[in-house]
Amino acid sequence: MSLWLKVATALAVGSLFGTRAFPQGQIIFNNQVSATVVAPVYDLEPSQPGQSRYGNTGSGVPAGTQSYGGALLAGTNYTAQLFAGPTNTGNLAELQPGTHFRVGNGAGFVVAPNFALRVGGVVEGERGLVQLRVWYNRSGAITNWQQVLADPTIERGESQPFLSPPLGGMFTPPPNLIGLESFSLWRPSSSTFALSIRSTNGIPELTTYGPSGRSCRIEYLNTLTNLSGWTPLTNFVLTSSSYVIRDFSLQNSGTRFYRGALLP
Numbered sequence: 591m592s593l594w595l596k597v598a599t600a601l602a603v604g605s606l607f608g609t610r611a612f613p614q615g616q617i618i619f620n621n622q623v624s625a626t627v628v629a630p631v632y633d634l635e636p637s638q639p640g641q642s643r644y645g646n647t648g649s650g651v652p653a654g655t656q657s658y659g660g661a662l663l664a665g666t667n668y669t670a671q672l673f674a675g676p677t678n679t680g681n682l683a684e685l686q687p688g689t690h691f692r693v694g695n696g697a698g699f700v701v702a703p704n705f706a707l708r709v710g711g712v713v714e715g716e717r718g719l720v721q722l723r724v725w726y727n728r729s730g731a732i733t734n735w736q737q738v739l740a741d742p743t744i745e746r747g748e749s750q751p752f753l754s755p756p757l758g759g760m761f762t763p764p765p766n767l768i769g770l771e772s773f774s775l776w777r778p779s780s781s782t783f784a785l786s787i788r789s790t791n792g793i794p795e796l797t798t799y800g801p802s803g804r805s806c807r808i809e810y811l812n813t814l815t816n817l818s819g820w821t822p823l824t825n826f827v828l829t830s831s832s833y834v835i836r837d838f839s840l841q842n843s844g845t846r847f848y849r850g851a852l853l854p
Contacts, residue, residue, distance in 0.1 A: 615757025630698025662698030714759030
């Protein structure tokens with residue numbers, strides 16, 4: 591089993607900052623807008639808690655064919671946050687603020703902020719790449735997605751990424767989350783291996799978790815033109831907590847692809 595991830599360091603970040611002289615695009619954070627988007631979020635599947643389901647039910651907008659066995663999410667113990675960025679990047683940034691879920695007849699739907707959210711790196715009139723991420727926040731103790739990735743016992747879920755309509759701002763109204771569809775939370779099992787990447791001060795930071803005691807290898811490519819040329823970065827033994835690797839050989843410039851795999 592292997593995972594491919596791409597991290598773009600300061601060069602990509604620099605191009606993002608360069609757009610800030612123009613108006614940032616804005617989008618409305620609401621997964622229930624009558625006749626426009628109706629995409630509630632569901633809890634774990636009772637029969638398959640380690641797998642997430644995706645897609646709208648027949649009552650969603652647009653209507654779909656998916657079914658869910660878990661309850662609709664409700665209350666302040668579940669955090670919902672939008673992540674978005676330019677369409678040419680896989681490094682989506684969190685949009686502020688996050689929120690929680692309504693209760694009663696509103697279960698499954700977020701408490702929508704009363705203002706549009708700004709999307710960094712995407713100007714008004716351009717489309718963005720958007721994803722909704724949700725997690726069980728343990729009574730407010732888990733406040734961000736990095737904490738979720740570092741703890742394999744936390745229930746979490748992510749929508750399928752989608753392209754937004756052209757973002758609004760000073761001259762046009764912000765769009766709704768057209769393209770968002772329902773999904774369910776899932777819980778990693780003791781055999782799950784996962785790898786996440788972020789850039790910290792221009793240095794790629796890779797966080798892994800998986801079965802305690804298993805050996806793991808991280809490899810990288812500088813280009814996808816030669817898929818047989820993966821270079822080992824490090825080998826290590828997984829523990830019960832997350833393991834963090836920093837790639838100091840790629841600092842403040844360049845693009846690199848990473849994958850991780852459990853060793854026999």
